[in-house]
Amino acid sequence: MTIASIKGIVKRYKDQIALDYVDLDIHEGEILGLLGPNGAGKTTLIQCLMGIIPFDKGVIQLFGEEGAVFHHENKKKMGLVTQEITVFEELTAKENLEFFAGVYGLKGEEKKQRVKEALEFVGLSSKAKQSPNKFSGGMKRRLNIACALTHRPKLLIMDEPTVGIDPQSRNHILDAVRKLKEQGTTILYTTHYMEEVQSIATRVVIVDQGQVISEGTVDELIKNIQHEEKIFIDVNDVSTIPIERLRGLEGVKQVQVSGSVVQIISNAGAGNLDRALSIVKETSGVVGIQAEKPNLEDVFLTLTGKQLRDGEDDPS
Amino acid sequence: MTIFIFALKRILRDKTNVLFLTLFPIAAIFLPLAQEGWPLLPLGYQYFGVLLLFVSIRLTGIMIEDRQKGVVKRLAAAPISHFNYLWQNLLAFSVIMVIQTVIVIIGGHVYGHELYGPWNLAILYIVFTFTSISISLAWNSLYRSKESSFLIFMAVIVLMALLGGILFPMEMMPEAFQRIAVIFPTYWLSEGIEWIVLGEDRGDFLFINGVLLLYALFFLIIGSIRRIS
Numbered sequence: 001m002t003i004a005s006i007k008g009i010v011k012r013y014k015d016q017i018a019l020d021y022v023d024l025d026i027h028e029g030e031i032l033g034l035l036g037p038n039g040a041g042k043t044t045l046i047q048c049l050m051g052i053i054p055f056d057k058g059v060i061q062l063f064g065e066e067g068a069v070f071h072h073e074n075k076k077k078m079g080l081v082t083q084e085i086t087v088f089e090e091l092t093a094k095e096n097l098e099f100f101a102g103v104y105g106l107k108g109e110e111k112k113q114r115v116k117e118a119l120e121f122v123g124l125s126s127k128a129k130q131s132p133n134k135f136s137g138g139m140k141r142r143l144n145i146a147c148a149l150t151h152r153p154k155l156l157i158m159d160e161p162t163v164g165i166d167p168q169s170r171n172h173i174l175d176a177v178r179k180l181k182e183q184g185t186t187i188l189y190t191t192h193y194m195e196e197v198q199s200i201a202t203r204v205v206i207v208d209q210g211q212v213i214s215e216g217t218v219d220e221l222i223k224n225i226q227h228e229e230k231i232f233i234d235v236n237d238v239s240t241i242p243i244e245r246l247r248g249l250e251g252v253k254q255v256q257v258s259g260s261v262v263q264i265i266s267n268a269g270a271g272n273l274d275r276a277l278s279i280v281k282e283t284s285g286v287v288g289i290q291a292e293k294p295n296l297e298d299v300f301l302t303l304t305g306k307q308l309r310d311g312e313d314d315p316s
Numbered sequence: 317m318t319i320f321i322f323a324l325k326r327i328l329r330d331k332t333n334v335l336f337l338t339l340f341p342i343a344a345i346f347l348p349l350a351q352e353g354w355p356l357l358p359l360g361y362q363y364f365g366v367l368l369l370f371v372s373i374r375l376t377g378i379m380i381e382d383r384q385k386g387v388v389k390r391l392a393a394a395p396i397s398h399f400n401y402l403w404q405n406l407l408a409f410s411v412i413m414v415i416q417t418v419i420v421i422i423g424g425h426v427y428g429h430e431l432y433g434p435w436n437l438a439i440l441y442i443v444f445t446f447t448s449i450s451i452s453l454a455w456n457s458l459y460r461s462k463e464s465s466f467l468i469f470m471a472v473i474v475l476m477a478l479l480g481g482i483l484f485p486m487e488m489m490p491e492a493f494q495r496i497a498v499i500f501p502t503y504w505l506s507e508g509i510e511w512i513v514l515g516e517d518r519g520d521f522l523f524i525n526g527v528l529l530l531y532a533l534f535f536l537i538i539g540s541i542r543r544i545s
């Protein structure tokens with residue numbers, strides 16, 4: 001089921017076009033990774049979807065309702081984790097959650113319970129009465145996430161939620177995102193960190209210059225740009241390797257020997273790793289194997305011609 | 317009323333705020349009487365308007381902070397209107413400043429100051445509270461940083477107090493300055509103080525408060541235009 005459907009969205013800032021007829025569907029229960037270089041239009045897209053800014057053209061359908069981004073009832077079903085840490089330093093962690101829970105209309109015992117659950121969820125129960133100004137960067141980020149969870153949103157939008165934190169906190173946050181998905185929350189996740197998307201996203205959308213340039217699962221995206229596979233087999237005795245048999249395998253384009261390493265280049269999707277390995281093992285011991293496969297970083301580079309992590313500070 | 321309650325909490329958690337909010341009114345009560353017939357009220361009561369402007373820029377600063385930190389953007393994604401956010405914050409600032417005014421009036425009365433019409437003085441200060449909160453709101457909307465807004469507004473307060481006849485009698489000013497003084501809300505505050513001591517026609521007092529409320533409305537509109545960025 002489609003939870004949010006964006007059709008032909010156009011957003012201009014004076015002469016500059018930020019979103020150029022963007023189409024995007026978010027399906028219930030998925031983690032959709034939104035990738036794009038700085039200035040690609042990710043944040044603008046999120047702001048349009050959340051009803052924070054108006055757009056010039058197009059339609060956004062939320063929870064099956066058209067033109068509903070500014071309806072308070074729909075906003076109650078959505079949560080936003082901002083790129084900035086938007087918590088109050090004067091209040092305690094618990095009070096911060098109580099504030100956002102109150103803004104989303106929770107009251108009394110229900111509010112108390114949800115605040116407790118959210119603190120537990122992000123592992124800050126023991127710090128409930130402390131002010132965030134005593135927190136590490138990672139703890140602040142976790143509190144920032146918890147602020148978007150008290151009202152149990154159906155659709156959670158996370159805008160670069162792990163910027164500038166230590167690996168331990170990042171892992172904690174990624175685990176939390178996976179747990180949220182298991183609980184049935186749909187998540188739109190933007191980040192500069194390719195490995196995060198690769199590890200948590202069920203589907204990826206790449207945007208550049210205000211347009212969606214590619215979408216699919218990580219494997220699909222890789223497949224689209226992958227033209228060949230490379231296998232490197234480090235062997236004990238290279239002189240005994242039956243090179244011609246390897247060359248005869250289906251899809252193999254080239255076999256080279258360099259030092260003690262046999263390099264096999266095949267067509268994409270040929271799946272020659274097992275076959276090549278058994279041939280090599282017949283005549284020699286194997287010291288090591290490496291299969292070179294493009295990753296999401298390569299996909300991104302191929303499609304946009306840009307490195308994703310250039311100028312991380314730019315919020316757009 | 318979540319925003320209202322938490323605005324009060326945030327203001328009162330700040331130790332500097334608490335210091336300003338308690339020490340200044342106490343100081344105003346205990347400042348000595350005026351010499352040689354001017355000002356007409358005890359010094360603390362003549363200068364209380366300056367204190368109100370000062371406190372209001374300090375309190376409204378939390379709204380710049382909200383904008384700076386992205387809280388306003390986050391709230392724009394929540395089921396609450398910007399109008400709701402605005403009026404609940406303004407209500408919190410007003411409640412604090414009205415309490416401060418009441419303390420100063422009751423304190424002065426108990427201390428034995430001659431306040432002429434304490435009720436009228438309370439009304440004038442409360443109306444000026446709304447004006448100063450609106451001016452601060454509009455002023456803050458021009459700035460991205462709380463610190464620069466606060467520092468420059470300090471100079472503006474002194475200028476408004478000088479030209480509006482709060483710090484010196486209007487008669488000591490050059491004629492041209494006296495003519496332009498009417499554009500400053502502080503002029504109407506000092507006119508109000510003069511009416512409380514010397515005035516007779518109730519209509520004049522209503523007119524003075526009406527002008528101050530118009531200023532409040534004008535600056536409120538200006539101040540509410542800027543939202544997220």
